Structures are given as C-alpha cells and as structure tokens.
Amino acid sequence: xxFSFDDATRVEAVxxxxxxxxxNDGWDIRGNANGGYVMALMNSAMRDASGRTDPISITLHxxxxxPPCRFEIATEVIxxxxxxxxxSASMIVDGRTAIxxxxxxxxxxxxxxxxxxxxxxxxxxxPFAQCRARDPHAENxxxxxxxxxxxxxxxxxxxxxxxxxxxxxxxxxxxAFADERPIDxxxxxxxxxxxxxPVFNLIEVPGWVPTVELTVHLRARxxxxxxxxxxxxxxxxxxxxxxxxxxxxxxxxLVAQSRQIGLVPL
Amino acid sequence: xxFSFDDATRVEAVxxxxxxxxxNDGWDIRGNANGGYVMALMNSAMRDASGRTDPISITLHxxxxxPPCRFEIATEVIxxxxxxxxxSASMIVDGRTAIxxxxxxxxxxxxxxxxxxxxxxxxxxxPFAQCRARDPHAENxxxxxxxxxxxxxxxxxxxxxxxxxxxxxxxxxxxAFADERPIDxxxxxxxxxxxxxPVFNLIEVPGWVPTVELTVHLRARxxxxxxxxxxxxxxxxxxxxxxxxxxxxxxxxLVAQSRQIGLVPL
Numbered sequence: 463x464x465f466s467f468d469d470a471t472r473v474e475a476v477x478x479x480x481x482x483x484x485x486n487d488g489w490d491i492r493g494n495a496n497g498g499y500v501m502a503l504m505n506s507a508m509r510d511a512s513g514r515t516d517p518i519s520i521t522l523h524x525x526x527x528x529p530p531c532r533f534e535i536a537t538e539v540i541x542x543x544x545x546x547x548x549x550s551a552s553m554i555v556d557g558r559t560a561i562x563x564x565x566x567x568x569x570x571x572x573x574x575x576x577x578x579x580x581x582x583x584x585x586x587x588x589p590f591a592q593c594r595a596r597d598p599h600a601e602n603x604x605x606x607x608x609x610x611x612x613x614x615x616x617x618x619x620x621x622x623x624x625x626x627x628x629x630x631x632x633x634x635x636x637x638a639f640a641d642e643r644p645i646d647x648x649x650x651x652x653x654x655x656x657x658x659x660p661v662f663n664l665i666e667v668p669g670w671v672p673t674v675e676l677t678v679h680l681r682a683r684x685x686x687x688x689x690x691x692x693x694x695x696x697x698x699x700x701x702x703x704x705x706x707x708x709x710x711x712x713x714x715x716l717v718a719q720s721r722q723i724g725l726v727p728l
Numbered sequence: 729x730x731f732s733f734d735d736a737t738r739v740e741a742v743x744x745x746x747x748x749x750x751x752n753d754g755w756d757i758r759g760n761a762n763g764g765y766v767m768a769l770m771n772s773a774m775r776d777a778s779g780r781t782d783p784i785s786i787t788l789h790x791x792x793x794x795p796p797c798r799f800e801i802a803t804e805v806i807x808x809x810x811x812x813x814x815x816s817a818s819m820i821v822d823g824r825t826a827i828x829x830x831x832x833x834x835x836x837x838x839x840x841x842x843x844x845x846x847x848x849x850x851x852x853x854x855p856f857a858q859c860r861a862r863d864p865h866a867e868n869x870x871x872x873x874x875x876x877x878x879x880x881x882x883x884x885x886x887x888x889x890x891x892x893x894x895x896x897x898x899x900x901x902x903x904a905f906a907d908e909r910p911i912d913x914x915x916x917x918x919x920x921x922x923x924x925x926p927v928f929n930l931i932e933v934p935g936w937v938p939t940v941e942l943t944v945h946l947r948a949r950x951x952x953x954x955x956x957x958x959x960x961x962x963x964x965x966x967x968x969x970x971x972x973x974x975x976x977x978x979x980x981x982l983v984a985q986s987r988q989i990g991l992v993p994l
Contacts, residue, residue: 540818564828677943695845701841
C-alpha cells in the first residue's frame with residue numbers, strides 16, 4: 463500500500479540535480495499548499511540529492527503562494543562533508559522561483575548518546591481522545607489538509623475556530639496521519655507547519671498570515687505514535703510575527719524545533 | 729572618522745552582483761573569524777545587492793573555518809518584491825564555498841505601530857558597570873574579538889571563564905563597540921554571535937563548538953546605547969546544541985531574535 467503523504471511528496475529525478483513533481487490538491491489551506499507540505503516537497507528533492515538520511519537543518523523562503531501545479535526543483539550540492547551534506551534548491555513554477563531553500567542533511571544520532579540537556583517541557587496535552595479535531599468543511603474555510611491528518615487540538619487552544627480567541631498566542635496538539643502513515647523525519651517537516659498559526663488566538667479575524675521564512679531543526683528520529691506539538695508566537699511586532707514550535711514523540715523525546723517569521727496586518 | 733567595524737566589514741562591488749573583501753584579523757576567536765562577524769560580511773554584500781535598508785531574516789550555513797583571507801561574495805537576487813527583496817549569496821575562498829547564505833531584506837517598521845505582543849522578558853542584567861568584561865589576553869585563549877568590543881557579561885554567567893561553569897546553559901550581557909560605533913541592524917548581526925556559547929556553562933572543557941547554521945530575525949532598529957542580550961542553549965542532544973538569543977535595546981524594545989544549531993562532542 464502507498465500512503466497519501468508519500469504520493470503527494472514524490473518527486474522524479476530527471477538528471478543534473480533536477481527533479482519534477484506536482485503540488486497536489488488536498489494539502490492546502492484555502493487553495494494554497496501548506497508551508498509544511500511545501501517543505502516536505504523540497505526535502506524530497508534535497509535529501510535525495512544529498513544521499514543522506516535525515517534533514518538536520520532546513521530553511522525555506524516562501525516567495526509565492528502555491529496552488530496545485532507542476533514544478534521543477536533544481537538542487538545544488540554545495541558541500542559533501544563527513545558529517546553533513548549541504549544542499550541549496552529552488553522550486554520553479556512557470557519559469558519563476560516560488561521557493562528557495564538551503565539545508566544540511568546527515569544521519570541523526572541516538573538522542574540518548576552523549577551529553578543530554580533538554581530544558582524544554584514536553585507540550586502539556588490532555589490524552590489524545592480528549593483533544594479536538596477540526597472539521598475540514600466547517601468554519602467557512604476549506605481546510606483540505608485536515609482531511610489528510612488525524613490532528614487533535616488542545617481544547618483550550620481551539621477558541622479561535624469559533625470566534626473566541628483564547629488571548630494566548632499558543633497552539634498545542636497531536637499530529638498523526640489519517641491513513642496511519644508512520645512518522646519519520648520527512649513527515650515531521652509537515653507537522654512543523656500544519657497547525658493553525660498561534661496568532662489566530664490573539665487576533666479575531668487575522669485573515670491570511672503568510673510565512674516569509676521557516677527553519678526546522680530535526681533533533682531525533684521519532685518513535686511510533688502521534689507527535690505532541692506546541693507552537694507559540696512570542697513576538698508580534700512591526701507587522702511581523704515570530705513563531706516557535708517544539709515537537710516531541712510518544713516517548714517524550716525532543717524530535718524537532720521550528721521557527722518561522724511571517725506577516726501580520728500592521 | 730571611520731569605525732573599526734565598518735572598515736572590517738567593507739566589501740567592494742566588482743560587477744555582476746559580485747563583491748570582494750577581506751576577512752580582517754582581529755575579529756576572531758582562536759584565529760577563526762567569529763560567526764557574527766561573518767554574518768555581517770555577508771550582509772554587507774547581500775544588503776547592497778538588495779538595495780534595501782535592513783536585513784529582516786538572514787540564514788548562514790558555515791562550511792569552513794575562516795582565518796584572515798581575501799574572499800569573493802557572489803550574490804543572486806532571487807526576487808524583488810514590494811515588501812522584501814530575497815537574496816542568496818556564496819562566500820568563495822580559494823575557489824571553495826566557505827559560507828552560503830539566504831536572506832530577506834526590507835525596511836523595518838516602527839515597532840510601536842500596529843499589533844504589539846512581545847511575551848519575551850528583557851534580559852535580566854545588573855547595571856552595565858556591574859557586569860564584567862573578559863580580558864582578551866587572559867584565559868589562555870586569544871580572544872581578539874573582545875578587544876574590538878565593549879562587552880560585559882552578567883557576573884553569574886562568567887564562571888565558565890575560570891573553570892567554574894554555572895551549570896545553567898545561559899550567557900547574558902551587554903554589547904557595545906570599544907570605539908563607540910553606533911549600533912544599527914548591521915551591527916546587531918555581530919552581537920547575535922559575539923558572546924561565548926552558553927553551553928560553555930554546562931561542560932567544562934568544551935573545546936570548539938562549531939556553528940552549522942545561524943538564523944537572525946531583525947525586529948526593530950535599535951535605539952542608541954548598549955544592547956541587552958541573552959543566549960540560552962535549551963536543547964543539547966545527539967551531538968548537537970540549539971542556541972536561542974534575544975537582543976533588546978536601551979528602551980526595552982526587542983531588536984532581534986537568533987537561533988543556531990551547532991556541534992558538541994558526542
């Protein structure tokens with residue numbers, strides 16, 4: 463069997479470090495591809511070009527919204543090092559650069575090995591069954607992405623969906639796939655931007671808050687089971703917001719950290 | 729009069745988006761250029777190529793240590809947008825890529841304008857005069873950079889310099905130039921990596937902890953006066969550390985956030 467996420471993030475190598483593929487329908491928010499899905503598309507090409515197993519640090523600049531379309535990703539291997547291979551890539555749509563990315567790829571070490579100091583609490587979540595799914599057809603906005611995922615939000619953070627923002631710029635919940643695809647580091651990239659922006663709990667009708675830049679650091683390969691995630695926007699200022707995310711696996715191991723900067727209405 | 733930092737970060741445009749310059753002596757830690765200094769060098773070329781005023785988000789991958797040398801920086805303007813201009817750049821030394829960068833450049837808005845929500849405390853620092861400078865010639869390691877700066881560390885975080893790490897992976901202090909150069913967004917990039925790594929307060933003889941990737945988000949133009957800075961490594965795992973920095977100006981305004989990932993001995 464093939465899983466929906468693998469179908470949707472498949473790219474084909476056509477030589478000279480170039481890959482082709484499609485922005486699939488169904489991985490969007492209001493018609494434009496989700497930022498985490500786009501990061502996974504870039505990872506499909508960049509990781510393949512690197513010949514390594516895991517994205518370690520990956521940064522995307524989002525230069526254009528992406529409705530379903532055919533794309534080309536041109537990769538450039540900048541350096542093949544012992545520890546990491548560093549790769550740059552451009553997603554080209556209709557002759558225009560829609561995404562530019564850079565990343566370091568390698569093999570994540572066992573998180574239990576060596577010096578260990580993690581001073582980040584695991585997201586404080588009620589049990590999975592007590593968290594709430596968003597209805598992909600409700601809220602008057604098409605949330606196609608939600609039908610692909612088994613995401614559950616902390617009940618305290620769901621107010622934004624009903625016109626009652628909590629006043630705390632926080633979004634916590636579980637991430638899993640609807641078709642139970644196992645979660646690897648490739649899928650963690652989707653999780654890093656699949657949740658509703660925490661600023662939605664600050665401002666009532668925020669509209670679209672486009673990401674300018676997103677960086678994800680992978681810190682361990684996840685154990686089986688849903689991811690526990692927490693996203694917080696601690697600095698909204700000058701028409702921009704910063705958002706930090708932490709992602710843990712079922713064993714309480716830190717799997718990834720994310721940070722993005724994006725635009726809010728001034 | 730010219731200031732030392734401007735002399736040391738000057739680049740010359742030689743056409744086709746290419747710039748030349750020198751990694752100056754005196755901006756190093758143990759002989760290799762400091763990571764914040766290198767980011768400022770890249771900014772000199774990239775910001776010029778963008779035609780904009782401020783770096784908004786800038787990411788560097790550090791691929792080789794940089795002793796004093798002549799370099800070339802090849803820039804590529806990826807997109808000139810209304811709000812931002814996105815630029816990629818490579819620093820080439822002896823025919824090899826030493827640094828690869830990507831950034832969005834624009835004009836920072838007045839931080840008092842529009843929605844404002846900053847839930848990050850200003851670094852908790854004693855008055856400037858009660859904080860401590862590091863001796864550039866002491867500690868058995870040449871810290872040339874320290875002679876260019878008027879940096880003062882929180883007394884509680886200075887233990888690492890005397891073989892007594894505090895046990896908290898925290899490094900707080902003030903940042904100013906020895907020659908009193910005013911601090912603009914260009915100089916903030918130096919401040920983002922000028923402090924000793926907070927992991928030095930966790931492990932006694934850490935040796936060199938090379939940065940793999942550093943991203944800085946500029947959030948406001950700083951008011952005159954020293955910057956108040958705090959850096960914390962909250963996640964050391966699997967042979968890598970993550971370090972988050974926050975930088976405030978004298979008026980208590982958030983000026984920048986930084987995040988890097990680097991290597992620690994496994």
